[in-house]
Amino acid sequence: MNGKTILVWFRNDLRIHDNEILLEAVKKADRIVPVYCFDPAHFGMSSFDTQKTGAIRAKFIIESVADLKQSLQKLGGDLIVKFGHPQEILPEIARQYAVTEVYHHREVALEETETSSLVEAALWKLQINLKHFIGHTMYHKEDLPFPIKNIPDVFGVFRKKIERESIVRNCLDTPESISVPENMDIGRLLTLADLGLKEPIIQAFRGGETEGLRNISSYFLNPGLHRTKLSPWIALGCLSTRKLYWETRKQENAIPKETLNGIILELLRRDYFRFMLKKHNNKFNKSPANEDEKKVVDMLFTSWKEAKTGIPIIDATLNELNSTGYINHQGRQNVATFLIHSLQINWEYGAAFFKEKLIDYSAASNLGNWYYLLNEISGNASEKNIDFLKKAQECDPKGDYVRKWIPSLASIPGVLIHQPWKLSPTELKQYGIGDVSIYAALSIP
Numbered sequence: 001m002n003g004k005t006i007l008v009w010f011r012n013d014l015r016i017h018d019n020e021i022l023l024e025a026v027k028k029a030d031r032i033v034p035v036y037c038f039d040p041a042h043f044g045m046s047s048f049d050t051q052k053t054g055a056i057r058a059k060f061i062i063e064s065v066a067d068l069k070q071s072l073q074k075l076g077g078d079l080i081v082k083f084g085h086p087q088e089i090l091p092e093i094a095r096q097y098a099v100t101e102v103y104h105h106r107e108v109a110l111e112e113t114e115t116s117s118l119v120e121a122a123l124w125k126l127q128i129n130l131k132h133f134i135g136h137t138m139y140h141k142e143d144l145p146f147p148i149k150n151i152p153d154v155f156g157v158f159r160k161k162i163e164r165e166s167i168v169r170n171c172l173d174t175p176e177s178i179s180v181p182e183n184m185d186i187g188r189l190l191t192l193a194d195l196g197l198k199e200p201i202i203q204a205f206r207g208g209e210t211e212g213l214r215n216i217s218s219y220f221l222n223p224g225l226h227r228t229k230l231s232p233w234i235a236l237g238c239l240s241t242r243k244l245y246w247e248t249r250k251q252e253n254a255i256p257k258e259t260l261n262g263i264i265l266e267l268l269r270r271d272y273f274r275f276m277l278k279k280h281n282n283k284f285n286k287s288p289a290n291e292d293e294k295k296v297v298d299m300l301f302t303s304w305k306e307a308k309t310g311i312p313i314i315d316a317t318l319n320e321l322n323s324t325g326y327i328n329h330q331g332r333q334n335v336a337t338f339l340i341h342s343l344q345i346n347w348e349y350g351a352a353f354f355k356e357k358l359i360d361y362s363a364a365s366n367l368g369n370w371y372y373l374l375n376e377i378s379g380n381a382s383e384k385n386i387d388f389l390k391k392a393q394e395c396d397p398k399g400d401y402v403r404k405w406i407p408s409l410a411s412i413p414g415v416l417i418h419q420p421w422k423l424s425p426t427e428l429k430q431y432g433i434g435d436v437s438i439y440a441a442l443s444i445p
C-alpha cells in the first residue's frame with residue numbers, strides 16, 4: 001500500500017466534530033483506519049461486587065459507536081469495531097493495514113492510562129508510534145496559567161486564575177471527507193447480549209453524537225435552571241465540552257446570565273476534577289476492596305444498592321438511578337452522603353456502584369465528586385446527624401418525586417410520604433399500604 005496510513009483509536013471521544021485525532025489524521029495521512037474496541041476489561045465484575053459497566057451505559061455506548069460509524073460512513077469511510085483488549089487488537093490491525101502511526105486522546109484514570117501504556121508497548125515492538133493528543137477538557141492543558149503539578153487544590157482559586165488568565169480555544173473543523181483502505185474488515189457492532197447484559201426496561205437517553213447535538217439545540221430552545229442533562233454525551237465524548245461552551249456563549253443575549261454562567265462553571269468544575277486526578281496521580285482510590293471489609297458492609301451496602309434503606313427520599317433516588325442510569329446532582333449528593341455518613345460505608349463502594357449505574361460515568365468526575373464529599377463530611381464531623389428529612393422536604397416539597405419512584409407509597413398524601421413510619425395502623429389501612437416494616441427499621445429520628 002503506498003502512502004501514509006494512520007490508525008485513529010476512538011475511546012471516550014465518539015464524535016466527528018471538534019476531534020483533533022480525526023482531523024489531524026485526515027490531514028497527515030493518505031488514508032485512515034478508524035477503530036473502536038469494546039475492551040473486556042471494562043465489563044464483568046469489580047472487586048466491590050458491582051458490574052464495571054451496567055446495561056444502561058453499555059447500551060448508550062453501543063448506540064454511540066453505531067452513530068459514529070454512520071457519521072464516518074457519510075464522510076466516505078467506516079469504523080472497525082472489535083471486541084478484545086486494545087493492546088492485542090490494535091497492533092494486529094496496524095500490521096494488517098501497514099499503519100505508520102496510531103493517534104488517540106490521552107486519558108487520566110488509572111485503568112485507561114494502564115491500557116494506553118500496554119498499547120504503546122505493543123505498538124513499539126512493531127516500531128509504530130502511539131501519538132497522544134489532549135482533547136477532553138474545555139481549557140487545553142497547555143493554556144493553563146500553571147503546570148499541572150502546581151494546580152491549586154482549592155477549586156475557587158483554580159477558577160479565579162483560569163478565568164482571569166486563560167481562554168477556551170475554538171472548536172476544530174469536522175473533516176469534509178475521509179479515505180479508508182479498500183475492503184476494510186469492519187468487524188460487527190456488538191449487542192447487549194454479546195456483552196452478557198439484558199435490555200434495560202427504561203431508556204431515558206439515546207447515545208450518539210447526533211442525539212447529543214440535537215439535545216444541545218433543544219436545551220437552548222427551552223433552557224431550565226442551568227441543568228442541561230447533557231452529561232451522558234459529554235462523558236463519552238459524543239459532545240466536546242468546547243462545543244457546549246461556545247454554543248452556550250452564543251446564547252449570551254437569549255438566556256439568563258445565571259444559566260449561562262452556571263453551565264460554564266460546571267464545565268470548569270469538570271476540567272478541575274480531571275486535572276486534579278492527573279496532578280495527584282490517581283491517588284484518589286486505594287482499591288481493590290478487601291474481603292474482611294466486604295463482609296462487614298455487605299448487608300448495608302446491599303440495602304443501599306437495592307433502594308431498601310428505609311428513607312423514602314434515598315430509596316426513591318436509588319430507584320431512579322437503577323431504572324434510568326441518571327439522577328441529578330442533588331440526588332447524587334444525598335445518596336452518597338447517606339452511604340458515607342449514615343451507613344458508614346467506605347466511599348469506594350458507592351463510587352463502584354455509580355460506575356456500574358451512571359449513564360454519564362466518567363472516572364475523574366466520579367472519583368473527584370466522591371472525594372470532595374468525603375472531605376466535606378469529615379470536615380463537618382461535629383455534625384452528628386445530617387437531617388435527611390429536611391433535605392427531603394427541600395428537594396421534594398410535595399412528595400411527588402417519592403410518589404413517582406416508590407409507587408407503593410404513592411397514596412400517602414403530602415409530605416407525610418417522607419415519614420411513613422409515622423402512619424398509624426388506621427392510616428396505613430386507609431392508604432392501602434401493606435408492609436412498612438422496612439421504613440420503621442432504618443428510619444432516622
Ligand SMILES: Cc1cc2nc3c(=O)[nH]c(=O)nc-3n(C[C@H](O)[C@H](O)[C@H](O)COP(=O)(O)OP(=O)(O)OC[C@H]3O[C@@H](n4cnc5c(N)ncnc54)[C@H](O)[C@@H]3O)c2cc1C
Binds near residue numbers: 226229262266330361
Ligand atoms: C457522588 C457524585 C458522583 C458523580 N459522578 C459523576 C460522573 O461519573 N460523571 C459526571 O459527568 N458527573 C458526575 N457527577 C457530577 C454531576 O452530578 C453531573 O455531572 C451532573 O449532575 C450532570 O447533570 P447536567 O448534565 O445537567 O449538568 P450541568 O449542570 O448542565 O453541567 C454541565 C456539564 O458540566 C459537567 N458537570 C456538572 N457538574 C459537575 C460536577 N459536579 N463535577 C464534574 N462535572 C460536572 C457535566 O459534564 C455536565 O453535563 C457526580 C456528582 C456526585 C455528587
